[in-house]
Amino acid sequence: MILLDQVGKEIKKKHILKSVSTQINQGESIGIVGPNGAGKSTFIKLIATIIKPDTGRILYKGNPIEKSVKAFRKQVGYIPQDIALFEDFTVKEQLSFWKSAVQLSVSDDYVQNMMASLDLHSVEHQKVKELSGGWKRKVNVCVGMLHNPDILLLDEPTAGVDLAAKDDLIQWLTSLHHAGKTLLIISHDWDVINRLCEKAMVFQQGELIFHDQLDRLNDIEQNLRLDHNHQELVKILKQRMN
Numbered sequence: 001m002i003l004l005d006q007v008g009k010e011i012k013k014k015h016i017l018k019s020v021s022t023q024i025n026q027g028e029s030i031g032i033v034g035p036n037g038a039g040k041s042t043f044i045k046l047i048a049t050i051i052k053p054d055t056g057r058i059l060y061k062g063n064p065i066e067k068s069v070k071a072f073r074k075q076v077g078y079i080p081q082d083i084a085l086f087e088d089f090t091v092k093e094q095l096s097f098w099k100s101a102v103q104l105s106v107s108d109d110y111v112q113n114m115m116a117s118l119d120l121h122s123v124e125h126q127k128v129k130e131l132s133g134g135w136k137r138k139v140n141v142c143v144g145m146l147h148n149p150d151i152l153l154l155d156e157p158t159a160g161v162d163l164a165a166k167d168d169l170i171q172w173l174t175s176l177h178h179a180g181k182t183l184l185i186i187s188h189d190w191d192v193i194n195r196l197c198e199k200a201m202v203f204q205q206g207e208l209i210f211h212d213q214l215d216r217l218n219d220i221e222q223n224l225r226l227d228h229n230h231q232e233l234v235k236i237l238k239q240r241m242n
């Protein structure tokens with residue numbers, strides 16, 4: 001459904017992504033892993049059309065996404081790693097503001113359901129600046145999902161949240177995945193990846209070195225987790241890709 005064909009990105013003369021070619025099918029749930037600075041966020045920003053590739057093409061259902069950016073963005077929910085909320089708004093005001101800003105017919109039922117799944121009713125009258133980091137992250141996820149997109153691009157959705165909030169998020173994302181949504185999730189938390197994803201992509205120094213079923217990765221999970229011996233790891237993963 002989304003095809004990347006030799007996509008490259010250079011920032012300040014540095015190759016951030018090097019000729020990435022891959023395909024993401026509808027309804028898949030893919031965990032994106034790799035060491036800091038490997039290019040994971042850049043990869044999903046390109047799909048979210050936040051930034052443009054310098055080389056290669058990104059196609060959605062066979063058409064280049066830059067030809068119909070507006071229509072494509074309606075399908076995509078991008079939840080950035082950094083929290084971008086109005087601190088002086090209450091949670092309710094925040095959601096109302098963004099709901100009118102996206103100018104799409106979002107049903108009240110959908111919003112209420114999303115708030116209930118993330119337990120946000122309990123803080124709806126609190127100002128964002130009064131919330132802990134975990135609550136802010138849940139509101140951030142809600143804002144990115146207000147237009148009920150089919151493709152969810154989540155950059156560290158559970159960073160800084162406590163175990164209960166993490167469970168809420170995982171359960172809710174699981175229900176969305178079961179409803180047929182496509183999920184791409186960057187996370188350094190293997191519990192999140194294992195509970196949510198069927199497939200994994202591994203990035204290393206701007207290269208996509210593995211994209212396959214998650215269970216083909218689990219036996220070397222410990223190596224990835226410890227993030228050492230990269231050369232050996234890269235060799236193993238590249239062999240598995242062939």
Ligand SMILES: Nc1ncnc2c1ncn2[C@@H]1O[C@H](COP(=O)(O)OP(=O)(O)OP(=O)(O)O)[C@@H](O)[C@H]1O
Binds near residue numbers: 034035
């Ligand atoms: N706007 C920018 N200006 C300069 N360098 C950038 C910019 N955006 C990304 N980079 C660099 O590109 C590389 C890849 O960044 P990216 O955020 O995609 O990595 P990542 O795998 O998501 O890392 P992390 O796990 O730490 O979030 C890093 O070295 C980063 O410093």
